[in-house]
Amino acid sequence: MMADPKNTPVPFFQPDTPAALADALRQASAQKQSIVIRGAGTKLDWGRPAGRIDTFLDTRGLNKILAHAHGDLTATIEAGASLADVNAALARHGQWLPLDPAFADHATIGGLLATNDSGPLRHRYGTPRDLVIGVQLATADGTLAKAGGQVVKNVAGYDLARLVTGSFGSLAAIVSATFKLSPLPKASKTLVVTIDHDTRVGDVVRQMMASQLEPLAFELRSAEASRYEIAIRFASLPAVVDAQIAQARALLDPLAASIELVEGEAEQTLWRDHNARIWSGDAHHAVVRASWLPAAIVTALAELQAIGAPIDLVGRAVVGAGLLRLGGDADAQARAITRLRASSTFGNIVVLRGSGALKATVDVWGSSGDREPLLTSIKRALDPHNTLNAGRGPL
Numbered sequence: 001m002m003a004d005p006k007n008t009p010v011p012f013f014q015p016d017t018p019a020a021l022a023d024a025l026r027q028a029s030a031q032k033q034s035i036v037i038r039g040a041g042t043k044l045d046w047g048r049p050a051g052r053i054d055t056f057l058d059t060r061g062l063n064k065i066l067a068h069a070h071g072d073l074t075a076t077i078e079a080g081a082s083l084a085d086v087n088a089a090l091a092r093h094g095q096w097l098p099l100d101p102a103f104a105d106h107a108t109i110g111g112l113l114a115t116n117d118s119g120p121l122r123h124r125y126g127t128p129r130d131l132v133i134g135v136q137l138a139t140a141d142g143t144l145a146k147a148g149g150q151v152v153k154n155v156a157g158y159d160l161a162r163l164v165t166g167s168f169g170s171l172a173a174i175v176s177a178t179f180k181l182s183p184l185p186k187a188s189k190t191l192v193v194t195i196d197h198d199t200r201v202g203d204v205v206r207q208m209m210a211s212q213l214e215p216l217a218f219e220l221r222s223a224e225a226s227r228y229e230i231a232i233r234f235a236s237l238p239a240v241v242d243a244q245i246a247q248a249r250a251l252l253d254p255l256a257a258s259i260e261l262v263e264g265e266a267e268q269t270l271w272r273d274h275n276a277r278i279w280s281g282d283a284h285h286a287v288v289r290a291s292w293l294p295a296a297i298v299t300a301l302a303e304l305q306a307i308g309a310p311i312d313l314v315g316r317a318v319v320g321a322g323l324l325r326l327g328g329d330a331d332a333q334a335r336a337i338t339r340l341r342a343s344s345t346f347g348n349i350v351v352l353r354g355s356g357a358l359k360a361t362v363d364v365w366g367s368s369g370d371r372e373p374l375l376t377s378i379k380r381a382l383d384p385h386n387t388l389n390a391g392r393g394p395l
Contacts, residue, residue, distance in 0.1 A: 010053050016061035018136065018144055018175045024057055025173060026142025029387045036390050037169040039080055039108030043115055046352045047168055047392035048364045057173065059110050065089055066176060074133065076178040079110025095181045098125040100271070102279055110174040116166035119275050120217035120233070122316050125182065128165055134178035135161035140383045148178065163378070168393030171382045185235035188216070189245055189263040190270060193230040193256045194223065198305075201228050202298035203255050205317050208232070209294070211251060213244055219274060220297075220317040227257070228301075230317060231274060233267075278314045278323045279353075286326040286333045286354035290340065291347035294320040299345050309336045323352075330357035337362050365394045 015021040028035045033054040038044060040060070059080035067076040070093050077086055077097075084105050087096045100119035101107055107117070113135075118127040125131065134148030137160060147160035164171050195201050201220065208218065217233040234244045249259060262270050278287060292300040297317065304311050304324070309332045315322020326333045333354065340349045351364040368375055375395040379386075 010056055012056045012058050014058040014061045018062070018138065021057070021059070021062065021173055021175060022138040022142045022144050024055075025138050025140050025387065028055065028057075029140040029142070029383075029385050032385050033387065034390045035387055036392070037110070037114070037173050037388065039111040040082065040103075040106040042103035042107050043111060043117070043352075046115065047389075047394075049356060049359050050390040050392050053390050059108065059173070062175065067178075068093070070095070073181040073183075074178055075181055076134070076176055077109050078176045079108060079113075079174045081109050083107050083109065083112065090181065091184060094184050096184050097131070097179050098182050099128060099131070100275060102275060104275065109177060113161075113165050113174050113177055114167065114169045120219050120231075120271065120316065122319055122321070123218045124214075124216045128179075129162050131179045132161045132165060132177050133180060135164065136175040136177070137164060137172040138175050139172045140385065140387045144175065145172075167395065168389055170379065170389040170393035170395050172388070185216070185237075187238040187241045188233060188235035188267060189241050189261060190217075190231055190233040190267050191245060191248055191252075192260045192262055192270070193232065193252055194258045194260075195228045195230060195255070196257045197226075198228065198298050198301040200255050201230070201301060201317075204230055204252060205294060205297055207251055207255070208248075209318055211247070213248055213251075215244075215248075217271075218316065218318050219314065220322070221274065221277070221314045222312045226305075231270065233271070274314065278312060278325045281325065282327070284329070284355060286337075286358055287352045288324045288326060288337060288340075289321075289348070289350040289352055290315075290324050291321045292345055293347075294318050296320075296345050303340075303343055303345055307336050307339055309333065311336070330355050330361060333358050334361040341366055368394070 013024055015024055034052045035055050035057050036053050037057045062078040062080040064078050065075055065086060066078060073095060083099060090096050098121050099112060100121045101112060101117040112128045113132060116127050116129050136146045138144055164174060215232045216235040219231040221229050223229045232248060234241045253259060310327030312325040313322060326336050337349060340346050349366055379395045
């Protein structure tokens with residue numbers, strides 16, 4: 001059992017067929033109940049504070065790989081399957097679904113799509129929205145609907161897959177999804193580049209963007225004493241990795257305070273710790289998703305420093321997106337978020353994790369601007385009784 005905001009135990013229902021899932025939604029909508037769809041529960045504290053919750057609809061009974069077209073590099077996977085289990089199965093065929101979000105050991109396929117969550121691999125492969133090519137949904141009225149297909153070159157139907165990706169379960173329940181896969185790389189090595197000053201960070205980003213190098217990940221993170229670290233991962237055939245490592249060293253050595261090569265088990269530990277870093281620490285810290293123009297990285301770093309509140313950064317340096325961990329009390333965090341949203345340097349500022357006091361002070365999602373009428377009409381059409389997600393999502 002889990003508890004709703006009034007600390008009342010809330011029942012779980014775990015359907016094991018798409019039809020049972022759809023029927024549960026139909027009954028809930030007819031009775032005007034409030035349902036929260038969940039997988040492993042790794043992101044239940046994301047989004048707005050929940051309103052009334054009558055039932056948690058648990059998708060982990062739907063956990064199979066329904067189809068794996070090895071030659072086409074696609075797989076259709078049920079929403080409750082964990083990313084770790086899926087990739088373990090795909091690895092037997094030398095393939096993977098190249099996503100590495102927070103809590104990747106437990107996160108489910110449906111949860112990844114619902115939050116559009118991604119990690120360092122976004123640099124090369126994009127977000128779940130970029131990899132999904134088809135989806136089966138259960139709508140609030142109990143209808144099972146499919147959109148897209150099981151091959152990459154498919155334009156059939158409305159693009160419902162991308163519509164529900166990032167909707168936080170506010171529009172429909174994801175039953176299964178079809179993804180583009182990639183071959184597993186044969187070798188991998190990472191350079192950790194320490195930079196003394198934010199202007200040098202800009203130089204590194206520009207040099208890498210102008211080069212012919214093709215890293216798998218290119219991560220910027222705060223370090224001690226006003227330094228920054230850039231972790232650059234190369235993965236391909238062994239000879240290709242070694243050649244790109246050598247070229248990157250030669251390119252970046254004049255800009256770096258130090259460069260360290262990390263490989264083998266130490267590399268796996270580095271990336272695992274890197275992904276967990278922003279979520280560790282004091283429970284009162286807030287975690288914010290932010291975006292910025294890659295060319296404005298120096299300005300963005302200067303603005304973060306000027307805010308004054310303790311801020312740790314982990315971001316996709318060339319993509320211009322990442323996570324900020326805000327220290328201080330709720331008032332200081334709220335002031336920092338308001339300042340970031342007022343800045344012309346930063347784009348979307350979304351509070352993923354924060355205290356109740358913070359979420360009572362600032363809107364988690366920020367303004368939808370002129371999109372608000374469109375989002376409202378979509379929500380009304382697909383979920384007229386507000387059955388889904390207890391008000392936690394962006395619509």
